[in-house]
Amino acid sequence: MQHAQAYYVPSPSKWPIVGSVALLFMGFGAAFLMNDIPAGPWVLLVGFAILVWMMFGWFGEVARESEAGKYGPQEDISFRWSMSWFIFSEVMFFAAFFGALFYMRALSVPDLASGATGEYLWTSFKAGWPVSGPGIDETFTAMGPWGIPAINTLILLTSGVTVTWAHHALKHNNRGQLNLGLFLTIALGVVFLCLQVYEYVHAFHELNLTLGMGAYGATFFMLTGFHGFHVTIGTLMLIVMLFRCLAGHFKPEHHFAFEAVSWYWHFVDVVWLMLFVLVYWL
Amino acid sequence: MEAVHGHDHAHDHHHPTGITRWLTTTNHKDIGSMYLWFSFTMFITGGILALGIRAELFQPGLQLWKPEFFNQLTTMHGLMMVFGAIMPAFVGFANWQIPLMIGASDMAFARMNNFSFWLLPPAALLLASSFFVPGGATGAGWTLYAPLSVQQGMGMDLAIFAVHIMGASSIMGSINIIVTILNMRAPGMTLMKMPLFVWTWLITAYLLIAVMPVLAGAVTMLLTDRHFGTNFFNAAGGGDPVLYQHVFWFFGHPEVYIMILPAFGIVSQVIPTFARKPLFGYASMVYATASIAILSFIVWAHHMFVTGMPAAGQLFFMYATMLIAVPTGVKVFNWVATMWKGSMTFETPMLFSVGFLFVFTMGGFTGLVCAVAPIDIQIQDTYYVVAHFHYVLVAGSLFALFSGTYFWLPKWTGHMYDEKLGKLHFWLSMIFFNMTFFVMHFLGLAGMPRRIPDYSQQFADFNMIASIGAFGFGLTQLIFLAVIIKCIKGGPKAPAKPWEGADTLEWTLPSPAPYHTFETPPVVK
Numbered sequence: 001m002q003h004a005q006a007y008y009v010p011s012p013s014k015w016p017i018v019g020s021v022a023l024l025f026m027g028f029g030a031a032f033l034m035n036d037i038p039a040g041p042w043v044l045l046v047g048f049a050i051l052v053w054m055m056f057g058w059f060g061e062v063a064r065e066s067e068a069g070k071y072g073p074q075e076d077i078s079f080r081w082s083m084s085w086f087i088f089s090e091v092m093f094f095a096a097f098f099g100a101l102f103y104m105r106a107l108s109v110p111d112l113a114s115g116a117t118g119e120y121l122w123t124s125f126k127a128g129w130p131v132s133g134p135g136i137d138e139t140f141t142a143m144g145p146w147g148i149p150a151i152n153t154l155i156l157l158t159s160g161v162t163v164t165w166a167h168h169a170l171k172h173n174n175r176g177q178l179n180l181g182l183f184l185t186i187a188l189g190v191v192f193l194c195l196q197v198y199e200y201v202h203a204f205h206e207l208n209l210t211l212g213m214g215a216y217g218a219t220f221f222m223l224t225g226f227h228g229f230h231v232t233i234g235t236l237m238l239i240v241m242l243f244r245c246l247a248g249h250f251k252p253e254h255h256f257a258f259e260a261v262s263w264y265w266h267f268v269d270v271v272w273l274m275l276f277v278l279v280y281w282l
Numbered sequence: 283m284e285a286v287h288g289h290d291h292a293h294d295h296h297h298p299t300g301i302t303r304w305l306t307t308t309n310h311k312d313i314g315s316m317y318l319w320f321s322f323t324m325f326i327t328g329g330i331l332a333l334g335i336r337a338e339l340f341q342p343g344l345q346l347w348k349p350e351f352f353n354q355l356t357t358m359h360g361l362m363m364v365f366g367a368i369m370p371a372f373v374g375f376a377n378w379q380i381p382l383m384i385g386a387s388d389m390a391f392a393r394m395n396n397f398s399f400w401l402l403p404p405a406a407l408l409l410a411s412s413f414f415v416p417g418g419a420t421g422a423g424w425t426l427y428a429p430l431s432v433q434q435g436m437g438m439d440l441a442i443f444a445v446h447i448m449g450a451s452s453i454m455g456s457i458n459i460i461v462t463i464l465n466m467r468a469p470g471m472t473l474m475k476m477p478l479f480v481w482t483w484l485i486t487a488y489l490l491i492a493v494m495p496v497l498a499g500a501v502t503m504l505l506t507d508r509h510f511g512t513n514f515f516n517a518a519g520g521g522d523p524v525l526y527q528h529v530f531w532f533f534g535h536p537e538v539y540i541m542i543l544p545a546f547g548i549v550s551q552v553i554p555t556f557a558r559k560p561l562f563g564y565a566s567m568v569y570a571t572a573s574i575a576i577l578s579f580i581v582w583a584h585h586m587f588v589t590g591m592p593a594a595g596q597l598f599f600m601y602a603t604m605l606i607a608v609p610t611g612v613k614v615f616n617w618v619a620t621m622w623k624g625s626m627t628f629e630t631p632m633l634f635s636v637g638f639l640f641v642f643t644m645g646g647f648t649g650l651v652c653a654v655a656p657i658d659i660q661i662q663d664t665y666y667v668v669a670h671f672h673y674v675l676v677a678g679s680l681f682a683l684f685s686g687t688y689f690w691l692p693k694w695t696g697h698m699y700d701e702k703l704g705k706l707h708f709w710l711s712m713i714f715f716n717m718t719f720f721v722m723h724f725l726g727l728a729g730m731p732r733r734i735p736d737y738s739q740q741f742a743d744f745n746m747i748a749s750i751g752a753f754g755f756g757l758t759q760l761i762f763l764a765v766i767i768k769c770i771k772g773g774p775k776a777p778a779k780p781w782e783g784a785d786t787l788e789w790t791l792p793s794p795a796p797y798h799t800f801e802t803p804p805v806v807k
Contacts, residue, residue, distance in 0.1 A: 006387065006801055007386070009388045009392045012308055014306050016393060017305045017306065019401075020403070023401060024407065024408075028440075031408075031439040034509045035435075058393075078390040078391065081461045081465060082391065085491055086453075088491055089453050089492075089494070095496065096498075096503075097499055099528070103522070103528065104522070108517070109520045111522075112517060133518055133521070135516075136520075210511070211506065211510050211511045214513050215519065215520030216520075218519070
């Protein structure tokens with residue numbers, strides 16, 4: 001049965017080259033912006049606008065192809081493999097930053113306070129965690145785990161439940177529950193992001209915790225920042241799924257786009273648990 | 283079913299022409315060709331930069347360039363050759379050959395395939411234009427080590443974004459390749475029946491997906507250290523420049539296998555064909571490839587023996603590195619055993635593969651020398667290292683790419699290439715390659731540091747020989763270009779199977795391979 005229908009090979013498409021142009025503009029724009037060239041923000045903005053246009057166009061085309069029944073069982077397997085490998089690549093991206101965190105906590109910070117470095121160069125520097133660095137005179141307060149981060153943990157875990165509930169509803173063709181489950185997941189995602197923004201504002205203004213606060217500041221903001229960025233992407237994808245559900249897309253046996261988004265959502269959930277334990281708590 | 287089939291392939295009858303065809307194509311052969319032409323363009327560009335380096339080093343003293351510009355030349359030569367020439371060339375081979383060799387109609391994600399390719403020209407533009415911004419291109423070396431890379435000008439930012447974009451291209455391309463191999467094989471083509479080129483690419487793609495994001499992470503930390511006040515690589519902020527090296531080489535060492543495993547795959551197709559014998563030890567080849575890939579994750583710090591590592595760390599990374607010689611030795615043994623008592627002929631593809639075997643193995647041996655920590659401490663950052671990695675990258679990856687190009691050109695173009703010119707290309711490449719790089723071993727052992735535009739008098743003779751060799755090697759590649767253009771334009775008609783000993787699926791197709799192939803999958807016995 002697998003080969004009864006020829007594998008779907010899409011017709012020539014303008015979207016990839018549109019995306020390349022977008023990234024070309026964004027690359028130059030970002031480089032200009034960071035080097036104070038006045039055109040920078042505008043070039044970046046144009047690139048970003050083209051990228052958004054490309055995503056609407058390209059993903060819209062994929063959604064239409066899916067609804068037109070062009071993806072059979074073999075295509076479905078391709079999508080499953082590709083999403084799994086994509087998430088693996090994301091895991092490796094976060095691994096680089098977790099690696100930097102472990103390296104700083106376990107190696108570079110203790111090394112700076114011990115041996116000849118600690119004895120002659122930075123005599124007053126005490127290793128430990130949280131810490132900024134021997135050359136940073138300003139002090140900061142670390143982010144405690146049991147306030148907003150704990151609430152955020154509960155929010156994300158709950159959103160994992162609601163998205164699974166929505167998925168079950170989709171499989172049982174219960175569209176009302178599906179839409180409600182998705183809506184709740186999105187709402188929880190948005191609340192998480194709002195709390196995260198609040199936490200950052202709090203960190204900046206009351207804890208003096210910024211990107212410049214050495215080892216702790218850099219790893220804290222880069223890890224939670226990239227996670228927050230991924231939650232934003234995940235929430236946007238969930239919103240797209242909600243609109244597609246409201247438009248009557250997906251069938252109980254054919255809805256991989258939905259599943260892919262839920263895999264992604266569980267992935268950001270797991271990353272958060274790692275963050276909660278390794279960045280906020282320990 | 284017929285109706286569905288006809289509908290799905292409606293595009294067969296009206297695909298765009300002219301430039302639009304290339305911009306919008308979803309055909310794996312079109313995309314493969316674009317990858318190959320792009321990589322050749324970058325090969326020439328990076329080659330010209332290399333000649334800039336060799337021209338300066340022709341004689342001691344500063345002749346042509348300021349030291350800063352010399353550093354930009356070495357850096358951009360490395361970046362362009364690694365990310366622009368070698369890697370895309372292998373992806374071009376993967377695009378052309380994997381669907382043909384496993385009996386698939388196209389790549390699993392034909393539209394994303396186009397995106398993977400078309401991300402490369404913008405990245406190349408970012409890199410190339412960085413020469414013209416204030417401060418010029420980055421001169422931090424292709425490894426972009428901190429703290430130098432934190433201090434450079436805008437060219438560094440352009441390089442960082444170029445690396446990001448090329449990384450995205452690699453990850454998408456690799457996902458496409460893995461999914462194609464896992465899900466698009468013709469019925470009966472079990473994993474252990476796959477041609478070895480397909481196996482090596484499956485494992486390479488896995489490596490790429492595992493480490494390209496780590497490189498993205500490394501250059502992102504660089505970017506935030508440069509512009510957003512973080513202190514990842516700054517001791518005053520609790521960070522460490524050595525951290526950059528760890529993260530970079532966690533990517534960088536698998537990366538060198540990314541650039542050589544598909545070369546092993548090509549050689550494993552070519553040698554059995556021209557020895558007219560099946561590949562010796564197919565299964566052990568597969569396991570050796572997988573072992574190399576797995577070991578590649580635990581050897582990265584052998585690039586950092588002089589950074590002040592504990593002795594236990596040095597010993598671990600030294601022995602782990604030497605362990606890689608075992609699966610690599612298995613491979614070399616198998617290639618030799620394949621040729622043993624074979625009915626060998628030496629057409630250009632075979633010449634390049636046998637040449638590969640000789641010269642790459644020498645690069646492997648110098649790799650073992652570099653792996654020994656006490657020796658490496660002596661030769662770190664000398665021309666010995668430059669000689670070593672050019673033996674594996676030029677005589678290894680590049681010669682395998684040449685071999686594969688001559689091997690499959692008849693299938694791609696429908697014409698036989700000019701055998702005389704091909705052989706001339708091989709012999710001149712071989713001679714000039716060794717003339718350029720063999721002497722660098724002596725320079726390195728005598729203590730000549732790499733990435734320095736001037737040198738002490740005693741290095742003058744060998745440098746002059748290397749420079750002459752380099753210009754010879756560069757000019758020789760024009761022969762390669764001429765052979766290809768000649769072959770595309772005409773030449774004797776190629777039969778479906780121009781090589782007597784070839785037995786993979788692509789040779790069951792007519793030459794040139796039609797625009798769409800294996801729309802109905804073949805059945806493999």
